Amino acid sequence: MADTKAKKEKIPRHAMPEQDPDIRKRNFLEVPTGYTVEAAMQEAGRCLQCKKPSCVEGCPVQVDIPGFIALIREGDFNGAVRNLWTKNSLPAVCGRVCPQEIQCEGKCIVGKKDDPVAIGNLERFAADYARMNPTGELPPKQKSTGKKVAVVGSGPSGLTVAGDLIVKGHEVTVMEAFHKPGGVLVYGIPEFRLPKEIVFSEVAFLEKLGVKVECNAVVGRTVSLDELFEEGYDAVYIGVGAGLPRFMNIPGENLIGILSANEYLTRANLMKAYLFPEVDTPIPRGKNVVVLGAGNVAMDSARTAMRLGADSVKIVYRRSRDEMPARKAEIHHAEEEGIEMMLLTNPTKYIGNENGRLTGMECLKMELGEPDASGRRRPVPIEGSEFNIDTDLVIVAVGSGANPLLTQTTKDMQLNDWGYIIADPETGKTTKRGVWAGGDIVTGAATVILAMGAGRKAADSIHQYLSWGW
Amino acid sequence: MFKIVKREEMAEGTVVLNEIEAPLIAKKAKPGQFVILKANETGERIPLTMADTDPDKGTITIIYMVVGKSTALFKTLETGDEYQDVIGPLGKPTHMEKVGKVVCVGGGTGIAVLHPITRGLKQAGNQVTSIIGARSKDLLIMEDAMKAASHELHVCTDDGSYGRKGFVTNVLKEILDREKIDLVVGIGPVPMMKFVSAMTKEYGVKTIVSLNPIMVDGTGMCGGCRVTIGGETKFACVDGPEFDGHQVDYDELMNRLQAYCEDEKECYDSFCTMNA
Ligand SMILES: Cc1cc2nc3c(=O)[nH]c(=O)nc-3n(C[C@H](O)[C@H](O)[C@H](O)COP(=O)(O)OP(=O)(O)OC[C@H]3O[C@@H](n4cnc5c(N)ncnc54)[C@H](O)[C@@H]3O)c2cc1C
Ligand code: SF4
Numbered sequence A: 001m002a003d004t005k006a007k008k009e010k011i012p013r014h015a016m017p018e019q020d021p022d023i024r025k026r027n028f029l030e031v032p033t034g035y036t037v038e039a040a041m042q043e044a045g046r047c048l049q050c051k052k053p054s055c056v057e058g059c060p061v062q063v064d065i066p067g068f069i070a071l072i073r074e075g076d077f078n079g080a081v082r083n084l085w086t087k088n089s090l091p092a093v094c095g096r097v098c099p100q101e102i103q104c105e106g107k108c109i110v111g112k113k114d115d116p117v118a119i120g121n122l123e124r125f126a127a128d129y130a131r132m133n134p135t136g137e138l139p140p141k142q143k144s145t146g147k148k149v150a151v152v153g154s155g156p157s158g159l160t161v162a163g164d165l166i167v168k169g170h171e172v173t174v175m176e177a178f179h180k181p182g183g184v185l186v187y188g189i190p191e192f193r194l195p196k197e198i199v200f201s202e203v204a205f206l207e208k209l210g211v212k213v214e215c216n217a218v219v220g221r222t223v224s225l226d227e228l229f230e231e232g233y234d235a236v237y238i239g240v241g242a243g244l245p246r247f248m249n250i251p252g253e254n255l256i257g258i259l260s261a262n263e264y265l266t267r268a269n270l271m272k273a274y275l276f277p278e279v280d281t282p283i284p285r286g287k288n289v290v291v292l293g294a295g296n297v298a299m300d301s302a303r304t305a306m307r308l309g310a311d312s313v314k315i316v317y318r319r320s321r322d323e324m325p326a327r328k329a330e331i332h333h334a335e336e337e338g339i340e341m342m343l344l345t346n347p348t349k350y351i352g353n354e355n356g357r358l359t360g361m362e363c364l365k366m367e368l369g370e371p372d373a374s375g376r377r378r379p380v381p382i383e384g385s386e387f388n389i390d391t392d393l394v395i396v397a398v399g400s401g402a403n404p405l406l407t408q409t410t411k412d413m414q415l416n417d418w419g420y421i422i423a424d425p426e427t428g429k430t431t432k433r434g435v436w437a438g439g440d441i442v443t444g445a446a447t448v449i450l451a452m453g454a455g456r457k458a459a460d461s462i463h464q465y466l467s468w469g470w
Numbered sequence B: 001m002f003k004i005v006k007r008e009e010m011a012e013g014t015v016v017l018n019e020i021e022a023p024l025i026a027k028k029a030k031p032g033q034f035v036i037l038k039a040n041e042t043g044e045r046i047p048l049t050m051a052d053t054d055p056d057k058g059t060i061t062i063i064y065m066v067v068g069k070s071t072a073l074f075k076t077l078e079t080g081d082e083y084q085d086v087i088g089p090l091g092k093p094t095h096m097e098k099v100g101k102v103v104c105v106g107g108g109t110g111i112a113v114l115h116p117i118t119r120g121l122k123q124a125g126n127q128v129t130s131i132i133g134a135r136s137k138d139l140l141i142m143e144d145a146m147k148a149a150s151h152e153l154h155v156c157t158d159d160g161s162y163g164r165k166g167f168v169t170n171v172l173k174e175i176l177d178r179e180k181i182d183l184v185v186g187i188g189p190v191p192m193m194k195f196v197s198a199m200t201k202e203y204g205v206k207t208i209v210s211l212n213p214i215m216v217d218g219t220g221m222c223g224g225c226r227v228t229i230g231g232e233t234k235f236a237c238v239d240g241p242e243f244d245g246h247q248v249d250y251d252e253l254m255n256r257l258q259a260y261c262e263d264e265k266e267c268y269d270s271f272c273t274m275n276a
């Protein structure tokens, strides 16, 4: 039945309007410009309103997808965003950065024969509409409980916890090590993919609800976890992310011109170094840039380098295209912007000059062998295939680990072998009483929506604890 | 916002002291730790090791040399003005214990960092001799404070305009030749720390230095501050800033400190013409 209906209407998926690749590759404005009202309502019309929607199963936080899409189709955009908010407090962000192709859209029935409904684009549309046409309406807040919660880290998981608990009547303070809140959404993901104004408006909204945001507060240094309890907090949520850059550990890695993606993107995004010298933080502007890795972080780094004026930007990745972990849209955007993919290639050493500056890199060609533990075919080096690449800037985006700064100073909280915090997947409870954790510091580097999902579960559990006990 | 409650210029205006209201940091900070400061919205995050703290008053003191755009901007801040952001205390504190005879060697603004460590080592019951140096008399800072913090103080200037003529290492060598020293602490320009460490290595005397690589976050998130210690990469902001002086790759550190020199110059020049 679903199929016949789709055949009858046959509206093709509305392409997202985008800046032209040749222009956008040298500016920092957002690449997709967003649906018009007409496009959004038409795209919403492609949804079959399934009784048992499989897209919802694909969404880590079970957004009522047919529900919010039906409201868009009816032109009730504020209703759509209110519907989204019941499951997802950051729809403007998720619409932009979720890997929809493996989540909701990957499961969409329309996608079996045709392109799936553009769920992410619609989610973004509704959220942007609400931000641009504010009603001033605030969610109802329960009466004050007098309980105090500290949220450590202001990334998507911390912000979710803060939003959920403030409306339940608790007093919430978010503590952030950096001078600006937002976590990876602010220091990692670039402006051209997620305008910072969106994140700041989300934070401003939480502040309007009464959440206190304290920046420059490095928990574990400025104040310890135990001191938070001494100061009268009743519960603490830890959402400090996976902020420990991994390097390749190959010779020459400390030459000038080799940066972790964390450093490169923090300079570019948080410190706005792309505006240098109007701002004071510099950033290396490479001519021939190489980015190691093929996840979202690598794509963001490569596209940033292009925008900073590089002549050439190469992604060097030791596996093949199928294994590239980045969102499909980002890989596509990167290639449109002229970024080269050097697949099945693994760096073996960096080459520098007498001043300690990077001039090149030696690589090995790889081929795919037997599947490894992750089920992906393992890349094995081809003997004698060494070759050199000229490069003056290498950005290392091969993953991140658990930053030990907070966990080291908190003795009675159990960590796993990799230094991540052990937390109950259903409640987020850690082994330390009164302390919850979630997001990348529990799962390792994952996604915005998983971090938010963990935040929501933990907020429920914290609320129960504050109402009934541990 | 973090208000400057006291400001002093030293060494002919090339060095500036700021005492800043930062009660949380003042309560926690220990000698050897640093803060990151950002003057305003467009400012850079600059790490500076604290020269002093007053937990009762809720203030910290930093002493910096005006070397580039950001410190030039800091210098424009008067008493009553505010830093937008001050983050800390960061890094590991100095390990202070009684070891016996200690020599503290300081150069340039490194003396400001050395001062609380010297005082702490003396309080811990060590016999402390200090050697401080500058290019000339007018550039020397904190002589009186260092005298009070040590049992014995030697002052050198490169041009002989005050104290002994020559480098701090000349005096250090005499001391090492004369008596058995248990610990040397050397804080100053990288070449000074390099020479001090080379010398104490010959004498087999344990030496601590405090490194000042380029930093961004100061919490181990970026790796911009990486230094090579005994052949291994360390992040100075969390593993340091103090390290075993005999293990440090000083040449690499000196190179890495030059990473943004051209940019820095561009920015500094445009700032200076703007404010001319
Ligand atoms: C460049 C980049 C691109 C990405 N792209 C995507 C994407 O397209 N789609 C997607 O779904 N995911 C993406 N991700 C992953 C996603 O951003 C993360 O999974 C998510 O942000 C994790 O959220 P979090 O709340 O756990 O932590 P984070 O967002 O990392 O936030 C943690 C915050 O805690 C602060 N903090 C750390 N330690 C302390 C401390 N001791 N005291 C106080 N504060 C502290 C940090 O400064 C930070 O602000 C990307 C990640 C990066 C780096
Ligand atoms: S939150 Fe992500 S997965 Fe869920 S509906 Fe939105 S885009 Fe899809």
Ligand code: FES
Pocket: B214, B215, B216, B217, B218, B219, B220, B221, B222, B223, B224, B225, B226, B235, B236, B237, B238
């Ligand atoms: S300053 Fe970023 S890791 Fe040390």
